[in-house]
Amino acid sequence: MRYLLTVLFLITLSNTLFAQTNPGKGKISGTVIDATTKEPIDFATVTIFKTGTKTVVNGISSNAQGNFTVSGLANGVYKVAVDFIGYKEKIFDPVTISATSSNIHLGTTLLVSTVDQLQSVTVTAKTPIIENKIDKTVYNTANDLTAQNGVALDVLKKVPMVSVDIDGNVELQGSGSVRFLINGKPSSIFGASLADALQSIPASQIKSVEVITSPGAKYDASGTGGIINIVLKDNKFQGMNGSVNVSAGTRLENGSVNLNVKKGNFGVGVFFSGNKQFNTVTKSSLDRLSYNNTRDTINRFFQDGSNPTKRGSYQTGINLNWSITPKDEVTATFGYNHFNNNGSGVTNQNQQYLLASSGLLLSNIQSTRNSVSNFNANSTDISLAYKKSFKKGGHELDFLYNSSFGNNTVRTSQTSAYLNGNYPTTGLQSSNPGKENETELSVNYTLPVSKKLTIESGVKMNIDDLNNNVVTDTLTTNGSYINNANQTYGFNYKRNVYSAYLSASFSLFKDFITGKTGLRYERTGKVADFSGAEIAGYNTFAPSFTLQHKLDDSQSIKLSYTYRIERPDYGDLNPFYNISDPHNMSTGNPLLKPEIGNNFELGYSKNFKNGANIYFAGYFRRNTDDMQQLTTYYDVLTINDIDYSAVSLTQRFNLGTQTSIGASLFASVPITKKLNLRTNIQAGNRDNVSPGLASVSAFAYRTNLNASYELRNNLLAEVFGNYNSSQKNLRSTRPSVFNYSIAIRKQFLNKNASIGLTGVNPFNRNLTQRQTSFGPNFDQTSLRFVPVRSFGLTLSYKFGKLQFKKDSKEDNGPQLPDVGGGK
Known part of the structure; x- marks a missing residue:
């Protein structure tokens, strides 16, 4: 019960703090639809500027029905920009909020496509084998041919600072005290037998291996050698693929x-x-x-x-x-x-x-x-x-x-x-x-x-x-x-x-x-x-x-x-x-x-x-x-x-x-x-x-x-x-x-x-x-x-196919926290 009350308190506090940054009572709303298909556009970007400046006051994205509402606006004169990838931007300027007109409805906004039809999108990107970041080294397995029909141990043999012996014992910078994670989280599969667990993960399922030799305070302190995080393949693009x-x-x-x-x-x-x-x-x-x-x-x-x-x-x-x-x-x-x-x-x-x-x-x-x-x-x-x-x-x-x-x-x-x-x-x-x-x-x-x-x-x-x-x-x-x-x-x-x-x-x-x-x-x-x-x-x-x-x-x-x-x-x-x-x-x-x-x-x-x-x-x-x-x-x-x-x-x-x-x-x-x-x-x-x-x-x-x-x-x-x-x-x-x-x-x-x-x-x-x-x-x-x-x-x-349709967000999508508050 104490933990539940703590979580509820933090949620309430975060929403209260958020609300305190927007003390106004003004509101701007509307609906965004495709001018040709007449279908609503979800995740269209609505940005509120102080008129005559480039200062962003507030913003939001439309929902699945194309509706949006921006609230908490103080009295003043604003410019409203409605935009989405592949469409021409629509500008409303000026939009005035006052004591007598605090609720502004822009009606239906028709966005016109900048191309007649988007048949397909081909993205070609070559991910580097090794990425050196401030807190970790990432080994990407996309072009690892010699481990293509192997298991996780075969991949680990190629990872910088990692060594693997014939029995599947893993060392990081010469230390066998290594904390293993899957997708940033612990698993009891490693507790039974580490060598067996690493031999049970096909190399074809591994997207990358993250080596963290100097974990920060966010990570659990266990493992004197450091942390190895095995990241499995996923896909957050729009559409269906596999x-x-x-x-x-x-x-x-x-x-x-x-x-x-x-x-x-x-x-x-x-x-x-x-x-x-x-x-x-x-x-x-x-x-x-x-x-x-x-x-x-x-x-x-x-x-x-x-x-x-x-x-x-x-x-x-x-x-x-x-x-x-x-x-x-x-x-x-x-x-x-x-x-x-x-x-x-x-x-x-x-x-x-x-x-x-x-x-x-x-x-x-x-x-x-x-x-x-x-x-x-x-x-x-x-x-x-x-x-x-x-x-x-x-x-x-x-x-x-x-x-x-x-x-x-x-x-x-x-x-x-x-x-x-x-x-x-x-x-x-x-x-x-x-x-x-x-x-x-x-x-x-x-x-x-x-x-x-x-x-x-x-x-x-x-x-x-x-x-x-x-x-x-x-x-x-x-x-x-x-x-x-x-x-x-x-x-x-x-x-x-x-x-x-x-x-x-x-x-x-x-x-x-x-x-x-x-x-x-x-x-x-x-x-x-x-x-x-x-x-x-x-x-x-x-x-x-x-x-x-x-x-x-x-x-x-x-x-x-x-x-x-x-x-x-x-x-x-x-x-x-x-x-x-x-x-x-x-x-x-x-x-x-x-x-x-x-x-x-x-x-x-x-x-x-x-x-x-x-x-x-x-x-x-x-x-x-x-x-x-x-x-x-x-x-x-x-x-x-x-x-x-x-x-x-x-x-x-x-x-x-x-x-x-x-x-x-x-x-x-x-x-x-x-x-x-x-x-x-x-x-x-x-x-x-x-x-x-x-x-x-x-x-x-x-x-x-x-x-x-x-x-x-x-x-x-x-x-x-x-x-x-x-x-x-x-x-x-x-x-x-x-x-x-x-x-x-x-x-x-x-x-x-x-x-x-x-x-x-x-x-x-x-x-x-x-x-x-x-x-x-x-x-x-x-x-x-x-x-x-x-x-x-x-x-x-x-x-x-990888479709970039009606989604203004980055296609990698939201990620789980690496390890949260610890282990």
Whole structure:
């Protein structure tokens, strides 16, 4: 009730303030119709001038019936201009409002078309691949050929300052703490599995990717690396239009359909997309040497196996847009997402005990482990936004409601059959259904104080509610399963974040410097009922600023600072032991504190007359209470009175500080009219200082090259290569990875249709990934052979016309606020 009263109060206050700027009682009304068709013209522009001057007093647009009324006019003499695109302007001058004549009706205004008939409009515009804005970098995917039959991860590989490894882990400027959004809003689809979620979004559905390395006060403070916002395709043009995309390949199939209809002040858009990854077999091996406390015996543990996996997903949704009046917009969206990941595997295991002094074999236990996992996730996203625009341009009040309801189920089983030693067959099976509901309510207000100063403020409430139940059964010697009470549990986790911000956009010294600055406050409260989780709430004050100076019309520099945090998630906190692989376990740490990041960035951009452009950014980031993952080896690990031998346990801890210094470079150069080269280069050094652990200084880099060539009219070819170097972590080394792709596309039917061919790593069937881990009493090497070769065929078709009829508004239409007051 308090929030409802607050919203009603703000609406009343905004309307009162608006009314106070128009104290007069005069009124001018009329009707606008087409002189030829006699049909009313909606959204015709009616502008009131002080007669004899160019000063605009007031204005409005006609409604669907062609009617208009301008009220709140003081006594005086005015000039009235009635205009619309494609028609001759109609002038009424003078129009006098006085005490005795305060209600002026202009009657029916006939607008005459400036052309006999507008058959069609063809708009040709080439969107730049990269757009550098004061607060973000935008990567537009329209001409991305090599990702045309891929997924979101394939697109992200090309985005400046972003790197993606073979497992779908994403880093932004070398940081894995990244906040992901879809169309500026959070979704519970990312909470279940980020890598699976990014592989469920077809590249054909992505319009652009926004990289925000220094988010302002308007954005939620979560994510020390920054924010990546995936913007899906839409269309706000008048009329009916749509597109169909179909991709078939040796490893992946994609398909999507979009349909948009807009008539006057109401628009509807629907879409459906889906993809399927065929059965993919990854072979892997692990070799671990460990020592007991006295180091007189050696334990050698070896695993060798294969893991077939399959993925599938689909998404559908509808969005509605209604321009109630020229200054009141309502937007509603509904989306449903589903993806599944099914895997199985057979692993041969060999556990040997040897004397360290002589290498004498004391025991040799051989076994075969069979495992099955089935993961299903569903997410329903609902949002409702209202935007109130006032007389002054940029003066707005926004309300946003957004909810995401996620349901996911994980079913796993594993059995180990021993080949020697007369050990009985062991096994577990578990079912893990869970729900995650995330709701946000936000109010944002923008006030342009002057041409050089704009104030923004907002409040937000975010509620994240998750519950989980795990039922585990143990295999008995007679082949039946009984409940395992030590591995059966349930918990509820709730996190509320209340936030408020105040920011200002300004221009100083005759536009010598433009910038944004602000302060955000967040109150994080946590409630969890799992054992050992004494989680207290905490306050966060997050300042930020960005300063930009234009050296000339083609180049600029900017300096930014932002304070960020990384909140530990429920999976990081939950102390339950995951023993799906009894020799490689993981658990959470309920004592984790949020990681704090202080980020600085210096950027330079330059556009050249021939169409070339470059962007260079240097960054410095210092994290305290840095959250790092550590693996510890145990000869014997006792969990709930059960002993497990030769166990590697992985857990996250707050480990001192991490300092990162690096730079990134993007360049796009048209070598000739037909040949264009693009490159992304990123390099940096990361220092980890952790009490009780050896300090680590690690240099890493990432580079890629994209070459596109127009073979002939409407026939384009592209080659893309990407390399990520290896990097040392506290107790492990991340492997390097290289991948490449080639593509060709032919457009026809006046560029409304196209056919494309894509090859990914065509000359390499597998990528070999070698990773090392180590600790005080163990050394481990793992090898994976990941299948990467694929070929694909893509067909796309656009239909419908883009009509500019009876709509004076910008055809991009109203947009939802990026993230409202927060997350």
